[in-house]
Amino acid sequence: MSHHTAAKLSRSIISRLGTRGFSVNISETTQTFARLRPAFAIRNLSTSVSPNGSPKDEKNNSISSDKSQNDKIIPSYWGVAPAKLTKEDGSAWKWNCFRPWETYTADVSIHVTKHHKPENFRDKFAYWTVQALKYPTHLFFQRRHMCHAMLLETVAAVPGMVGGMLLHCKSLRRFEHSGGWIKALLEEAENERMHLMTFIDLAKPAWYERALVFAVQGVFFNAYFLAYLASPKLAHRIVGYLEEEAVISYSEFLKDLDNGSFENVPAPAIAIDYWRLPPDSTLRDVVVVIRADETHHRDLNHYASDIQCQGHELKDAPAPIGYH
Numbered sequence: 001m002s003h004h005t006a007a008k009l010s011r012s013i014i015s016r017l018g019t020r021g022f023s024v025n026i027s028e029t030t031q032t033f034a035r036l037r038p039a040f041a042i043r044n045l046s047t048s049v050s051p052n053g054s055p056k057d058e059k060n061n062s063i064s065s066d067k068s069q070n071d072k073i074i075p076s077y078w079g080v081a082p083a084k085l086t087k088e089d090g091s092a093w094k095w096n097c098f099r100p101w102e103t104y105t106a107d108v109s110i111h112v113t114k115h116h117k118p119e120n121f122r123d124k125f126a127y128w129t130v131q132a133l134k135y136p137t138h139l140f141f142q143r144r145h146m147c148h149a150m151l152l153e154t155v156a157a158v159p160g161m162v163g164g165m166l167l168h169c170k171s172l173r174r175f176e177h178s179g180g181w182i183k184a185l186l187e188e189a190e191n192e193r194m195h196l197m198t199f200i201d202l203a204k205p206a207w208y209e210r211a212l213v214f215a216v217q218g219v220f221f222n223a224y225f226l227a228y229l230a231s232p233k234l235a236h237r238i239v240g241y242l243e244e245e246a247v248i249s250y251s252e253f254l255k256d257l258d259n260g261s262f263e264n265v266p267a268p269a270i271a272i273d274y275w276r277l278p279p280d281s282t283l284r285d286v287v288v289v290i291r292a293d294e295t296h297h298r299d300l301n302h303y304a305s306d307i308q309c310q311g312h313e314l315k316d317a318p319a320p321i322g323y324h
């Protein structure tokens with residue numbers, strides 16, 4: 001092939017590729033989100049918010065955006081203005097840590113006092129491990145609920161991430177699907193972290209509490225990592241019992257809010273947007289939805305343990321996605 005022919009051929013290929021071969025095209029990214037959106041539809045059907053306004057405008061905006069974006073090459077995300085998101089009332093969306101399609105209304109009808117009766121040695125070991133951890137924690141915090149909740153969430157957000165990460169690696173190693181469990185566990189971790197983000201709006205941790213979190217995270221992360229490697233069914237059972245205790249802690253918190261020994265302050269803005277609460281919601285409303293989340297975590301982890309105790313792998317039973 002002559003030099004002239006090769007140059008002609010490459011010009012032809014470049015003109016067919018357009019901008020797509022050279023940069024991240026934002027319109028493609030938008031379309032990708034549009035394709036992913038149905039995954040969130042289960043909890044957010046009525047709330048999809050377009051980058052520039054109401055859901056009605058979404059299609060038109062997408063088309064005009066495609067046209068204008070195709071005219072120029074975007075060399076990096078430094079040159080891309082963040083999408084303008086709005087709430088249903090038209091006001092600007094102020095959070096970068098989560099987006100409108102990640103918000104949801106908690107299912108507070110779930111069974112709050114459910115308890116998995118320990119039946120075998122593994123269950124009893126998991127149960128008594130959690131009970132042994134519970135007493136010093138209660139002694140330390142007593143009825144300082146805000147502090148207790150804040151530090152509890154720093155621990156509670158670890159297992160989902162560790163389990164999700166290990167299942168992710170397993171899926172890669174074995175060239176197999178996960179049954180949705182990676183997503184379910186990462187979703188749980190993210191939800192727990194949002195609980196923490198809510199509480200730090202209401203209470204600022206003291207230096208010694210930060211030091212405590214630092215130390216506890218170092219120990220707990222590694223201990224849970226090893227436990228999950230050794231026995232995922234035991235690890236999930238332990239988390240199931242931890243979540244049972246979290247539900248009990250939040251019920252105690254609610255009792256003190258109801259009897260007036262803890263001030264029922266207005267709900268933080270982040271909580272109102274994340275759980276789609278009414279604007280005049282209070283801390284009590286927030287604790288109710290957080291407790292509902294914990295009940296889902298409890299059931300998800302006991303379910304994960306049950307599946308494996310019955311001799312199956314997690315991937316054999318579809319994960320309950322869309323619950324927190």
Ligand SMILES: [Fe+2]
Nearest residue numbers: 153156192195
């Ligand atoms: Fe939590």
Ligand SMILES: [Fe+2]
Nearest residue numbers: 156243294297
């Ligand atoms: Fe939880």
